[in-house]
Amino acid sequence: MARYGLDYDNLKKLVLRSNTAILHTGVLLFQVTAMLLLTFKTPGTMDNQALFFAVAMPVCTEVVYRIFGKIWPLDRAMLLLFLFLLSVGLVTLKSISRYPDTPWEQSIFMAAGFFVMAFGIVFVRRLRSWEKLVPCLAVLSVIFLALPLAFGVWKNGAKNWLQIKTGSMIISIQPSEFIKISLIYILAACFSRNARLRESIVPVLIAGVFCVILLVEKDLGAVLLFYLTTVGMFYAATSNLTLTLVGLAAGAAASVYAYQTMNIVKERVAVFLNPWSDPLNNGYQLVQALIAIGSGGLFGSGLGLGAPRNVPLYYSDFIFASIAEQYGLVFSIALIAVYVLLLMRGLSTAANARSSFHALLAFGIVLLIGAQTFVNIGGNIKLIPMTGVTLPYISSGGSSLISLMLAAGMLLGISSINAEDEDEDLLRLQIREAGR
Helix, strand or coil: CHHHHHHHHHHHHHHHHHHHHHHHHHHHHHHHHHHHHHHCCCCCCCCHHHHHHHHHHHHHHHHHHHHHHHHCCCCHHHHHHHHHHHHHHHHHHHHHCCCCHHHHHHHHHHHHHHHHHHHHHHHHHHCCCHHHHHHHHHHHHHHHHHHHHHHCEEECCEEEEEEEEECCEEEEECHHHHHHHHHHHHHHHHHHHCCCHHHHHHHHHHHHHHHHHHHHCCCHHHHHHHHHHHHHHHHHHHCCHHHHHHHHHHHHHHHHHHHHHCHHHHHHHHHHHCHHHCCCCCCHHHHHHHHHHHHHCCCCCCCCCCCHHHCCCCCCCCHHHHHHHHHCHHHHHHHHHHHHHHHHHHHHHHHHCCCHHHHHHHHHHHHHHHHHHHHHHHHHCCCCCCCCCCCCCCCCCHHHHHHHHHHHHHHHHHHHHHHHHHHHHHHHHHHHHHCC
16 A cells, blocks of 8 residues: 555646646747737837847746755645746836836846745745744844835825935835834744734734834824734634634724724725726726726736726736736736636645644735735726735835745745655655555
8 A cells, every 4th residue: 555655646736736737838939928018019120128038038947946946845836826927027127118117127026036936935034043043033024114104205195115326226125025024924923823812912912012003103004904814824723713803893993983084094995986986086096907907808808908007006016907908807817817826836835734833924925915816806806995015026116025025935945855854754664665
């Protein structure tokens, strides 16, 4: 029986490698064909930037895929899914951007993000006493998160950005994007140490402090993500359904209070209920997004075609509407399926983790990516009120992209630890069978 068990394991690995090879080829084909279409979109002319990306993207993908896969036994299918989403983001920004600098900047952020991703893998694999970092990390996170209150600038109705001037350049940083990863780490470290209610109060209070600061900054999208992540991780760690429902009820009550006291919340709810009541002012973005999605049809207007720029935030908050217009409904549904597959791989990584810290950390990252994807796409298609969060790995923006690539690296690092644990178990089984 052991021999058949080992044969089954080998067959399973062979099938996984075959599926990964197909996915790998598909990612490369998408990158090359999409960028070549943009290169020769206008008859008689050639877009040199698109041609450069048609070469650079598959080369970069190959380098990252080969190097990461050779150094660490990580989940290669998950890595390819991340690379595909990054590719969709760069291709879409190239096709819809008004300015050639936007795709250049996104590609630079992506390149920096790969180093951050590698750091995330190494960090998770080398870290041993994770709870010792919590006090220092919590204090630094509060300070960094609160900096925009004193030195920040207002942007899209929220004072949640820091601007650093270096000569003629202005670098914008959104602290809340990085504190999301800090929150997940703090919750995972604290909840994994002891899942009893008394010990769970401290990390919940830390998350509450984060949410209060974000609320003062009027970063409502970040508040929602922090809240959902905290409640989800609390339930995963404690299995306390009663307190989880109490937390959800408290969140609902806070939402009602925010609606009654904050004009921006009232405006967003009013736009959600009937964007056509004010189509030229508050409802303009959502109306144009719905028009873009509807005009794309099943197969889209084509890369670089249509009118995605009619939506003011077509490159960030409403990039899904731009994707639906150019690629069509079929591709949009397939894109959502890619996110679902990524989340399933992430949940499998969390379920296979041997330590509670790694399991909770992986679950928290999956929860964050899933919640952010749902909130963004739900707002684009008028399923929920728009809250101003980016589409993970696709929307333009350095802070969001780099922080999420750090999260991807940590998730891949946990998958590599799981793979090593499984190989050790298989080796022990082989030794045990050989000794019989």
